[in-house]
Amino acid sequence: MGMEIVSPGLLTTIQDAGRKGYGRFGVSQSGPMDKRAFRLANMLVGNDRDATQLEMTLLGATVRFGADVMVALTGANMQPSLNGSPAPMYQAFAVRAGDVLAMGMAVTGCRAYLAVSGGLDAPLVLGSRSTTPKNRLGGLEGWPLRAGDAVGFCDGSAAGHGVCAATVTQGRRIAPEITPAGVKTLRVVMGPQDDAFTPQGIHDFLHTDFRISNESDRMGYRLQGARIAHKTDGNILSDGIAMGSVQVPGDGSPILMMADRQSIGGYAKIAVVASVDLPVAAQCRPGDAIRFRAIGVEEAQALYRAYEAEMQALERSLGEWDTGKHVQEHLLGAGSSTAHPQERLWEAWGETHLQEHSPGERDGGMDVWDKPVEATKRTYRIAVNGVEYNVEVVEYGFD
Amino acid sequence: MDGSVSATMRPCGDSALTVEFENEISLGTNMKVQALAGRLEKENKRGVGELIPAYRSLFIEYDPLALTYGEMKDWVGAHLEGLDATSKGPRAVTEIPVLYAGEDLEEISAIEGKPVDEIIRIHSGSDYFVYMLGFSPGHPYTARFENPFSFGRRATPRVEIPAGSVVVQLGMSNIIPFDQPCGWNIIGRTPVRVCDFSRERPFLLRSGQWVRYVPVDPEEFRRIRELDARGGYICKEYLLGP
Numbered sequence: 001m002g003m004e005i006v007s008p009g010l011l012t013t014i015q016d017a018g019r020k021g022y023g024r025f026g027v028s029q030s031g032p033m034d035k036r037a038f039r040l041a042n043m044l045v046g047n048d049r050d051a052t053q054l055e056m057t058l059l060g061a062t063v064r065f066g067a068d069v070m071v072a073l074t075g076a077n078m079q080p081s082l083n084g085s086p087a088p089m090y091q092a093f094a095v096r097a098g099d100v101l102a103m104g105m106a107v108t109g110c111r112a113y114l115a116v117s118g119g120l121d122a123p124l125v126l127g128s129r130s131t132t133p134k135n136r137l138g139g140l141e142g143w144p145l146r147a148g149d150a151v152g153f154c155d156g157s158a159a160g161h162g163v164c165a166a167t168v169t170q171g172r173r174i175a176p177e178i179t180p181a182g183v184k185t186l187r188v189v190m191g192p193q194d195d196a197f198t199p200q201g202i203h204d205f206l207h208t209d210f211r212i213s214n215e216s217d218r219m220g221y222r223l224q225g226a227r228i229a230h231k232t233d234g235n236i237l238s239d240g241i242a243m244g245s246v247q248v249p250g251d252g253s254p255i256l257m258m259a260d261r262q263s264i265g266g267y268a269k270i271a272v273v274a275s276v277d278l279p280v281a282a283q284c285r286p287g288d289a290i291r292f293r294a295i296g297v298e299e300a301q302a303l304y305r306a307y308e309a310e311m312q313a314l315e316r317s318l319g320e321w322d323t324g325k326h327v328q329e330h331l332l333g334a335g336s337s338t339a340h341p342q343e344r345l346w347e348a349w350g351e352t353h354l355q356e357h358s359p360g361e362r363d364g365g366m367d368v369w370d371k372p373v374e375a376t377k378r379t380y381r382i383a384v385n386g387v388e389y390n391v392e393v394v395e396y397g398f399d
Numbered sequence: 400m401d402g403s404v405s406a407t408m409r410p411c412g413d414s415a416l417t418v419e420f421e422n423e424i425s426l427g428t429n430m431k432v433q434a435l436a437g438r439l440e441k442e443n444k445r446g447v448g449e450l451i452p453a454y455r456s457l458f459i460e461y462d463p464l465a466l467t468y469g470e471m472k473d474w475v476g477a478h479l480e481g482l483d484a485t486s487k488g489p490r491a492v493t494e495i496p497v498l499y500a501g502e503d504l505e506e507i508s509a510i511e512g513k514p515v516d517e518i519i520r521i522h523s524g525s526d527y528f529v530y531m532l533g534f535s536p537g538h539p540y541t542a543r544f545e546n547p548f549s550f551g552r553r554a555t556p557r558v559e560i561p562a563g564s565v566v567v568q569l570g571m572s573n574i575i576p577f578d579q580p581c582g583w584n585i586i587g588r589t590p591v592r593v594c595d596f597s598r599e600r601p602f603l604l605r606s607g608q609w610v611r612y613v614p615v616d617p618e619e620f621r622r623i624r625e626l627d628a629r630g631g632y633i634c635k636e637y638l639l640g641p
Contacts, residue, residue, distance in 0.1 A: 020448065020449055021448075021449045022449075022536070023449050023451040023458075024449065024450060024451050024452060024531075024532060024605070024606065025532045025536055025537055025594075025601075025602045025605070026532040026533040026534060026535055026536045026537060026538050027536045125596050126596065126601065134535075135535060135536055135577065136577075137536070137596065188412075189410050189411075189412050189413060191409045191410055191411070192409035192410065192411050192416075192417050192419075193409075237422065237423075237424060237453065237454040237455050237456070238453050238454060238531070238533065239417055239419075239451075239453040239454075239455075239456040239458055240411070240415070240417060240451035240453060240456070240457075240458020241411075241458075242411040242412045242414065242415040242458075242460070243412075244412055245411065245412070262533065262534060262535075263451055263533050264451060264453050264458075264531065264533035264534070269411070272410075272411050272412030272413075272415075273412065274412065274413055275412065275413050275414055275463075297410040297412075297413055297468045298467070298468065298469075300412065300413035300463075301413045301463040301467055301468060303413075304413055304414075304463050304464070305463065305464060308464055
């Protein structure tokens, strides 16, 4: 069981990390536009970094779940609601079979990501599930999602089975990214063909603002603003195109190449946006203003390493939150009187709450929807701050 | 061959670089691209991502968490040392059957002032080198050394031409894998699919090999197309000695 697309919104596609290694055969990489939001969504539900998600654009989708899963929404705030009540962003929460998650218009940003625990399923094509509509590749037969489509979940336990996974992520929460108001600055590494432009062209590129035009999609954004002057005509012998490349055709109007870009192209590329700023570009919408600022390749790489360190620290802290906070709060918190918590058994109720294994002491905040009809128990040993705990996780089946 | 092959390396952002050889479409230059790609690939170096060979350049993706730009330049530079890019080895040739009945065949014949039979003889009479694949999956850019034809692109591109079209201008010839807009003249149609994702080997061709266009009649075209649709047609492939 997976979920049904009740309405697809403007453009909703299945994306994983992208199709790598086939550029030499002319295959676009695709993958998420905003890799940061994508990674955070997977992190929140305890998935592998590259697990498959939905990417939604400006107007989000409405989906009906056919199974119980943990979900998380990141990226653009599309005013999500679960069964009519506001649903959180940047937080893992549980949904049940039959629940309807509805997204509306993005009030900030452009692209939102919906991750489900375990990831979405779709046929692997050339090692990826990413949708590339222009090549009818990936996703569900190569198309953006349509109303009535059924999207499966990976590693789906049998229909109706309970949801306690080994990864306990209920309530995982991270601070949403702040979308800066006004003109957004994208740092760039100049080249590879910056020498194809006049000094005036380079100056205009770095010192004037550009507007994202309506002719913008996952392939690239046409930018409005100064015409960037070439020394000659701007044509080069076609070569490979990195994500974030700013290519300038003969008319001088730059195009920012994004996830669905073609593998090679014949226009001079004046610069390439630094990886750390690609998420900012991905959340730009038509009409937004951007400006470019040149940095060296070494600086761009240092920024990327710092970003990676930040992501890994976040990943660790979320993991510690799961074990540490849950175990500490539930074992050592108010009302729990044991002096030797490491000897106590705890269970995960319903979704993922860890709870002392004694009747009548349930966490007030938790919600058990159905009567469990079947239970399997697994025992984990978890170390928190040097103290080991036995945790008994109970998986419930629901009818 | 001694010393280093001269090339220019340029960053393509923080996660890729491009290695450029002479700014020309020539077999000699593209052989350097292919030779370098082959060498780097053999290393299977951690942190190095995909390689995209083009006419005169090699695009190399890498992970800046594993390798800095400086380290990449050093590594690639070392492999330019003594790069043997002479075409001493045999040519890998794939035969592409073509029904020479393209929309523009008569027009080509008129422009060139040669009968249709002669146009077909010229196009199928010399092998084409696959410089690169791009534009769409499996789309080869093939060319020969001389320009047998004088015409370039059409004045007005067509909004869509069908998959299988064999298009030409000057010394170049492409095979269209999927319906697409195109400004080139259509000389014929091949019954084989150069790209089919359902095949174990989705792409019929790869850069650095050769293509020979072989005329077939309408009956043979139909036969091959039916076979190919079932995955039952295998193009003739062989090595031609140096």
